[in-house]
Amino acid sequence: METTPPRGRPAAPPLLQVDSVTLAFGGVRALSGVSFEVQPGSITAVIGPNGAGKTSLFNTISGFYRPTGGSIRFRGREITRLPPPERARLGLARSFQNIALFRGMTVLDNIKLGRHAHLKTNVFEALAYWGRARREEAELRRDIEERIIDFLEIDHIRHAPVAALPYGLQKRVEMARALAMQPEILMLDEPVAGMNREETEDMARFILDVRAEWGATVLMVEHDMGMVMDLSDHVVVLNFGQVIAQGTPAVVQADPEVGRAYLGSGDVQSLRAKLQAAARQGVAA
Amino acid sequence: MRIGTFKESYTADAALFDSRTQHAWLAIAGALLLLFPFVASDYWLYMACLVAINVASATGLNILTGYTGLVSLGQAAFMGLGAYTVAIMQARWGTPLLLNLLGGGFVAMLGGMVVGIPSLRVKGLYLAIVTIAASFIAHFLFANFQITGGTAGLSMQPGRILGIDLDTSFRLYWLIVPVMLLMLLGAANLFRTRIGRAFIAIRDRDISAEVLGIPLLRYKLLSFGLSSFYAGVAGGLWAYFFRVVTPESFPLSMSIFFLAAIIVGGMGSILGGILGAVFMTMVPELLKLVVDLLPGSADLAVFLSPVRLVVFGALIIGFLVFEPLGLAEMWRRTRRFFHLWPFRN
Amino acid sequence: MTQTPPDLVLEVNNIEVIYNKAVQALRGLSLAVPRGRIVALLGSNGAGKSTTLKAISRLLALEDGLLASGSIAFAGQDTAQLAPQQLVRRGLSHVMEGRRIFEDLTVEENLVASTYALSGRAGAGRPDFDLVYEYFPRLHERRRGLAGYLSGGEQQMLAIGRALIAQPTLMLLDEPSLGLSPKLTEDIFSIIARINAERGTSMLLVEQNATVALAVAHSGYIMENGKIVIDGPAERLAGDQDVREFYLGMGASGEARSFRELKHYKRRKRWLS
Amino acid sequence: MSEGFDWAYLFEISLTGVASGGLYALAALAFVMVYKATRVVNIAIGEMLMAGAYLFFTFASMWALPLWLAIPAAVLASGLLGAIIERTMIRPLLGEPPISVFMVTVGLASVLVGLVEMVWTADQRRLPDFMPTQPIVIGEAFLAPKVFWGAVIAAVFIAAVLLVFRFWRGGVALRATASDQGAAYSVGINVPRVFSLSWVVSAMLAAVSGIIVGSIGGISSSMGVFGLSVLVVVIVGGLDSVLGALVAGVVIGLVEALAGAYLGGEYKLLATFLVLVTILMARPYGMFGTREIERL
Amino acid sequence: QTGEDIVIGGSIPMTGVFAFAGVGINAGIQDYVKIVNDAGGIAGRKVRYVPEDTGYKVDVSVAAFKKITSQNKVHLYYGDSTGFAKTINPELERNGNILMAGASFATELNDPKKYPHQFLVGPDYTEMFGILLRHIAKEKPGAKVAFVYSDSEFGRDPIDSSEALAKQLGLSVPVKIMTPAGSVDVSTEVIKLRRAAPDYTIFHGYILAPIPEFITQGKQQGMKSKWMGTFWTMDSSTVMKMGPDGDGFMGVMPFRYYYDTEKAPMLEKIRAMRPEYQSTAYTQGFIATMLFLESAKRCLEANKPLNGDNLKAALNSIKDFDTGGLIGVPITISGNSIPVGRVYRADMKAQKMVAVSDWIQL
Numbered sequence A: 001m002e003t004t005p006p007r008g009r010p011a012a013p014p015l016l017q018v019d020s021v022t023l024a025f026g027g028v029r030a031l032s033g034v035s036f037e038v039q040p041g042s043i044t045a046v047i048g049p050n051g052a053g054k055t056s057l058f059n060t061i062s063g064f065y066r067p068t069g070g071s072i073r074f075r076g077r078e079i080t081r082l083p084p085p086e087r088a089r090l091g092l093a094r095s096f097q098n099i100a101l102f103r104g105m106t107v108l109d110n111i112k113l114g115r116h117a118h119l120k121t122n123v124f125e126a127l128a129y130w131g132r133a134r135r136e137e138a139e140l141r142r143d144i145e146e147r148i149i150d151f152l153e154i155d156h157i158r159h160a161p162v163a164a165l166p167y168g169l170q171k172r173v174e175m176a177r178a179l180a181m182q183p184e185i186l187m188l189d190e191p192v193a194g195m196n197r198e199e200t201e202d203m204a205r206f207i208l209d210v211r212a213e214w215g216a217t218v219l220m221v222e223h224d225m226g227m228v229m230d231l232s233d234h235v236v237v238l239n240f241g242q243v244i245a246q247g248t249p250a251v252v253q254a255d256p257e258v259g260r261a262y263l264g265s266g267d268v269q270s271l272r273a274k275l276q277a278a279a280r281q282g283v284a285a
Numbered sequence B: 001m002r003i004g005t006f007k008e009s010y011t012a013d014a015a016l017f018d019s020r021t022q023h024a025w026l027a028i029a030g031a032l033l034l035l036f037p038f039v040a041s042d043y044w045l046y047m048a049c050l051v052a053i054n055v056a057s058a059t060g061l062n063i064l065t066g067y068t069g070l071v072s073l074g075q076a077a078f079m080g081l082g083a084y085t086v087a088i089m090q091a092r093w094g095t096p097l098l099l100n101l102l103g104g105g106f107v108a109m110l111g112g113m114v115v116g117i118p119s120l121r122v123k124g125l126y127l128a129i130v131t132i133a134a135s136f137i138a139h140f141l142f143a144n145f146q147i148t149g150g151t152a153g154l155s156m157q158p159g160r161i162l163g164i165d166l167d168t169s170f171r172l173y174w175l176i177v178p179v180m181l182l183m184l185l186g187a188a189n190l191f192r193t194r195i196g197r198a199f200i201a202i203r204d205r206d207i208s209a210e211v212l213g214i215p216l217l218r219y220k221l222l223s224f225g226l227s228s229f230y231a232g233v234a235g236g237l238w239a240y241f242f243r244v245v246t247p248e249s250f251p252l253s254m255s256i257f258f259l260a261a262i263i264v265g266g267m268g269s270i271l272g273g274i275l276g277a278v279f280m281t282m283v284p285e286l287l288k289l290v291v292d293l294l295p296g297s298a299d300l301a302v303f304l305s306p307v308r309l310v311v312f313g314a315l316i317i318g319f320l321v322f323e324p325l326g327l328a329e330m331w332r333r334t335r336r337f338f339h340l341w342p343f344r345n
Numbered sequence C: 001m002t003q004t005p006p007d008l009v010l011e012v013n014n015i016e017v018i019y020n021k022a023v024q025a026l027r028g029l030s031l032a033v034p035r036g037r038i039v040a041l042l043g044s045n046g047a048g049k050s051t052t053l054k055a056i057s058r059l060l061a062l063e064d065g066l067l068a069s070g071s072i073a074f075a076g077q078d079t080a081q082l083a084p085q086q087l088v089r090r091g092l093s094h095v096m097e098g099r100r101i102f103e104d105l106t107v108e109e110n111l112v113a114s115t116y117a118l119s120g121r122a123g124a125g126r127p128d129f130d131l132v133y134e135y136f137p138r139l140h141e142r143r144r145g146l147a148g149y150l151s152g153g154e155q156q157m158l159a160i161g162r163a164l165i166a167q168p169t170l171m172l173l174d175e176p177s178l179g180l181s182p183k184l185t186e187d188i189f190s191i192i193a194r195i196n197a198e199r200g201t202s203m204l205l206v207e208q209n210a211t212v213a214l215a216v217a218h219s220g221y222i223m224e225n226g227k228i229v230i231d232g233p234a235e236r237l238a239g240d241q242d243v244r245e246f247y248l249g250m251g252a253s254g255e256a257r258s259f260r261e262l263k264h265y266k267r268r269k270r271w272l273s
Numbered sequence D: 001m002s003e004g005f006d007w008a009y010l011f012e013i014s015l016t017g018v019a020s021g022g023l024y025a026l027a028a029l030a031f032v033m034v035y036k037a038t039r040v041v042n043i044a045i046g047e048m049l050m051a052g053a054y055l056f057f058t059f060a061s062m063w064a065l066p067l068w069l070a071i072p073a074a075v076l077a078s079g080l081l082g083a084i085i086e087r088t089m090i091r092p093l094l095g096e097p098p099i100s101v102f103m104v105t106v107g108l109a110s111v112l113v114g115l116v117e118m119v120w121t122a123d124q125r126r127l128p129d130f131m132p133t134q135p136i137v138i139g140e141a142f143l144a145p146k147v148f149w150g151a152v153i154a155a156v157f158i159a160a161v162l163l164v165f166r167f168w169r170g171g172v173a174l175r176a177t178a179s180d181q182g183a184a185y186s187v188g189i190n191v192p193r194v195f196s197l198s199w200v201v202s203a204m205l206a207a208v209s210g211i212i213v214g215s216i217g218g219i220s221s222s223m224g225v226f227g228l229s230v231l232v233v234v235i236v237g238g239l240d241s242v243l244g245a246l247v248a249g250v251v252i253g254l255v256e257a258l259a260g261a262y263l264g265g266e267y268k269l270l271a272t273f274l275v276l277v278t279i280l281m282a283r284p285y286g287m288f289g290t291r292e293i294e295r296l
Numbered sequence E: 001q002t003g004e005d006i007v008i009g010g011s012i013p014m015t016g017v018f019a020f021a022g023v024g025i026n027a028g029i030q031d032y033v034k035i036v037n038d039a040g041g042i043a044g045r046k047v048r049y050v051p052e053d054t055g056y057k058v059d060v061s062v063a064a065f066k067k068i069t070s071q072n073k074v075h076l077y078y079g080d081s082t083g084f085a086k087t088i089n090p091e092l093e094r095n096g097n098i099l100m101a102g103a104s105f106a107t108e109l110n111d112p113k114k115y116p117h118q119f120l121v122g123p124d125y126t127e128m129f130g131i132l133l134r135h136i137a138k139e140k141p142g143a144k145v146a147f148v149y150s151d152s153e154f155g156r157d158p159i160d161s162s163e164a165l166a167k168q169l170g171l172s173v174p175v176k177i178m179t180p181a182g183s184v185d186v187s188t189e190v191i192k193l194r195r196a197a198p199d200y201t202i203f204h205g206y207i208l209a210p211i212p213e214f215i216t217q218g219k220q221q222g223m224k225s226k227w228m229g230t231f232w233t234m235d236s237s238t239v240m241k242m243g244p245d246g247d248g249f250m251g252v253m254p255f256r257y258y259y260d261t262e263k264a265p266m267l268e269k270i271r272a273m274r275p276e277y278q279s280t281a282y283t284q285g286f287i288a289t290m291l292f293l294e295s296a297k298r299c300l301e302a303n304k305p306l307n308g309d310n311l312k313a314a315l316n317s318i319k320d321f322d323t324g325g326l327i328g329v330p331i332t333i334s335g336n337s338i339p340v341g342r343v344y345r346a347d348m349k350a351q352k353m354v355a356v357s358d359w360i361q362l
């Protein structure tokens, strides 16, 4: 299996190493022997058909699932047994496929929450709201306002309760919260699902900017092939819990197995022709 | 969205009370609290103290149930722990009042944290019943131990502070109300910081909170601890207030009372806890006043008493059907109305 | 405002929707679905697409929404007096956004629940589970498992499968491709096209994937801020310059734009002016 | 173990425990019906038992109707009461936080107690005897006839409900409604009907159970405390499990009987609650309850 | 200081678990106040009765007390529960103006040192047991007596001391059964009881349930015990609710029943005022008021101001006082209680309680 260094960068020791990870739920094998590496500063995409195990892989990396076998290393350190909050503290930040915002909080509080693991205020300071509590909160607020809210262009909703926001904005708040976690590695699970082209482009721009301005490494799961192929340095293809291919977008795209299992095609016109053909065939049958 | 206020800084935006009107209201409320004891009759002072104790305890429960989402029906038992601790400390060691209150708080806190241990696995109503179990176990201990005076319970001397015997509602008022205000302030502060946010996150979705960096067990225990600390202190105040502590002083119905208070008032809102506790404590009394105003009350009272039960229940139902998010939500709505008035569409 | 022409299975007239007695989400929206046609409804996040569908299927009340004015007619009949389940039983199925499957039920029980849509409907065939399993073999494999443990895409399959069981005459689809792989998206849209061709099921399709939506639809609407801003046959929309730029991701020259070369400043949409 | 151990005593006590567990199970079933379909925790279940018992009391003792008429009349009237409760207090809260609905049932309990005291006063009363008075004798052991027949009736009802759920798709509709009301509407389930049905059936079951419990212990406006034991049973069995109600009813009945017999009355509650906590630590959703799906 | 009303305050449980008694108590107090007022009051002063419902909850009772005492000049007070009596005691001491009685017969309250301004309207629970045990010892020396009581302060109150007394009287107590509060199904307890085969079973800490079930099941299982109860069970209407199996149920009662035929002028007066049956709770409230006002009268006649000490002293000065036949013997109140009573037995055919012993004075 080949691993290509990210475009235009010298090879560096990998930031994240997933080594023959296996995960089973009763009879269902969600992951079997998955291995790949994420290079620092890269954008790595995990793609694959529905049910291939992508989200399970993310859950395993962030510690929500314990793998049945294999190991995960972050900056060379073994984290397979580390509880999730510890991993968050190390800088493994993520967003969720099924939006997991805290519906009882405002956008701002949701984002603030992301910083939790990096703050130090204890109960007594909190009850008195004095000293460190006051300082930390002020600092956090400024940081979030200036670096995240402005950056993601969500200033108009900062005091809105998240529950009533439209889907696309909720996704953006998810991203904001992940950014507030001070990510070393930012894991995005389907960041542009439910977005139209325009919004997808916005999100793509954010992702590029995050890497450029924050120096974060990005690991994402996404079904929008246009975006994946354009943005990623490295693509990992999962099918039935196994890595069936990985490499640069060009390499992956050329892999015939990947095409069969996964990739769709075309613009409106050709797609229309294809769909109509399918329908006619159905009627005839 | 509010109109007409423009924040100068982020700190100002995060302040508890942010507008000039709010400061004015606060000043008025403070003045009223200060004046009240000098104008009110013994009965109203008594009620004020009782309300304040209930507000303190309800606020504690609100931390646990309203903000952290762990439904507890053990608040009365934790109050009992606090009350017994205070009574025992006072009788055995004669320690000073404030220390006793703290002691009551801490013992209750320990109790709360022990009860909180199952909360990592056991959730929702299942957990609520575990807290009921805990309160029955507490009752059993109260009723069957020597140190707690068995079923007869313990009687106390009035509390002493600065050489003054706290033996009237007037004097107790000056202990109970300030302590309650301090506790309210603490709770309000808490939810401006990472700890309060973590509680809310656990309430909304605990598993994702964990992945975002919140150690669940530690925070659930913390919430249980804080909540029962509040209960314990409130229970201590209760002990100084009634001066008799028996196993039957803290029945399950009292826990339900507190739960009702925060639900009717509005869960996850400090104001909700206050409004709810005031409502639940005062409504039965006010209903009595209404009955008294009716002519020929003596004979009528017999018949009207069950009517009061019905009206009380119906009020709870009516409020919730009308506004399931509680009194605090109604208050917010009214405020919004006046803020936007006359620009409402 | 006049009588419903007979070939419209759905007619939405000038509706306004208000959430929580405070937030106005739709402001005088009108649209129509001709019988046997697929109509796409496009629009950016928060435009009010899901709200429109919920208004039609009368599920608004559950989310504290209120249809404040306007009228909706399904198969020529005003829906104002009908309960949501009555609409479903008359053949109007709504596949809700965010999958909304019954997590505590098994896959097969989800389908069983859906057979209620056929209750009391004259001429309804027997519920055909095999059809669903044929379309989505993956569901067949997992049919005894709890639906809550399915992957996102599998849940989406189940949601569509459930609507198939209901044998609707009008299907409201809210982002059916959400979270589906490109291949499966295509498959599902072939199925949609097939159902439409085979059974004459009319569809109102909300989609963010404009490419597939315009490929399968006969006509479309584009909405912004609770109102329709343009409409027309699908081909014409696909040819519209703004649609191409904002929905299909094509540069001015008609070439597919790359995500790497995005500008920070965008042209204002024509329909917002 | 020791030679003097009185096995006959143990047997007799256990028998009684199991039988009285049947009574718990029936009341628990009434609770489970509502929870299963509507996710409403009906804290007023004990008061609904009471209402059923008082209706029976009215028909049988005050109006002197014959028993074969009084019992069905009380059960039907309770069903009507259930329908009214559902329509006026529960349905308006469709889609609101469950805890608010929970609180509404607390209010309901207060209303029911008040109504009973208004109409029938707060005095304790006795229901007419309608069960055979011949004690059931098994070997050396006596079993109180009311308890025995109560348990038999309970078993019949529970078996019936279990069968209904097995062979009728309505069971699926019930669970679907509980799982997601909006989605239930969207597949054509008549959600309001499911709601009323479950409340009506639950109120009727509660009435049956109230009549039996009342005929054993008498009735009064405070007999709602029986609801607490019911709550323990449904938690041990699993909130939404019919089978759980049955098994847990028997288990709790047994534990209470044994604790009462060998440790003393003050240990009864203690023992049941200790059992409850132990079971929950091992199985957080009761013995047969559905676990909540936790996924990210 | 004439002209001012004499106020009797009352925390009365008109709802809740004790409502059955509260309603009767309320009527009893009202009626005696009316009788006195109709006769011109006490030393020319009118008597006013100010009740509040408590629901039998201590904190509500205390609130009622505060409310009534802050709005009226109260010298006499009727309180409901033991818990209330204990809770309010420090307040009473501080206030110093009030004499209090109540619905509680708790042994603990029968202590003039700890509760100097309170008294019990009858024997305390231990004394009630004493009366029953004496009766038993006379009827069947060496009998086996079982105690069945509820797990509450009320239930546990007399048990330990009475076990000792039983030993003294040569009786044995083969089994003591405590039932959890509110339990209805008592089959296991019945089994336990049957195996102890007592000659007498005394129930305490209940009103009605679960006593009938105990008796019914006990009889079905062939028990030969006689069944007994204490004051709050012994109201005629309560016992009659036990049905046919209640026939022969016995218990201690310090007062005459409404329908007693022995000469009692006050009973006749009551029957004239209220033609329908009145409960023993009614009588209890009635006698409490009678003693209140007698003490007040004695104070006023001695020209002493109405305060707690004087009132209590006046109460304790009562010797061989005639209650108009409500209590069958003249009473003397030396401490906090009136330790007299007699044993009555239920006659289901006549639907009446009939006396089976003389008045027993301890």
Ligand SMILES: Nc1ncnc2c1ncn2[C@@H]1O[C@H](COP(=O)(O)OP(=O)(O)OP(=O)(O)O)[C@@H](O)[C@H]1O
Pocket (backbone or CB within 6 Å): A025, A028, A029, A030, A048, A049, A050, A051, A052, A053, A054, A055, A056, A057, A097, C149, C150, C151, C152, C153, C154, C179, D295
């Ligand atoms: N907790 C669980 N219990 C049982 N099965 C599970 C669980 N979590 C995931 N699965 C199964 O594991 C497989 C992989 O699921 P996963 O969510 O990782 O897929 P995915 O690649 O993210 O798919 P999608 O693109 O549709 O989101 C699926 O078949 C799913 O049903």
Ligand SMILES: Nc1ncnc2c1ncn2[C@@H]1O[C@H](COP(=O)(O)OP(=O)(O)OP(=O)(O)O)[C@@H](O)[C@H]1O
Pocket (backbone or CB within 6 Å): A164, A165, A166, A167, A168, A169, A194, C019, C020, C023, C024, C025, C043, C044, C045, C046, C047, C048, C049, C050, C051, C052, C063, C064, C097
């Ligand atoms: N339950 C609700 N309460 C309050 N406001 C709501 C609610 N649901 C939607 N809204 C508001 O109504 C508007 C329209 O929302 P809707 O969900 O219909 O958008 P949409 O077009 O479907 O967007 P998306 O593409 O993100 O799904 C949004 O501004 C949203 O904030």
Ligand SMILES: [Mg+2]
Pocket (backbone or CB within 6 Å): A054, A055, A056, A097, C151, C152
């Ligand atoms: Mg996924």
Ligand SMILES: [Mg+2]
Pocket (backbone or CB within 6 Å): A167, C049, C050, C051, C097
């Ligand atoms: Mg939408």
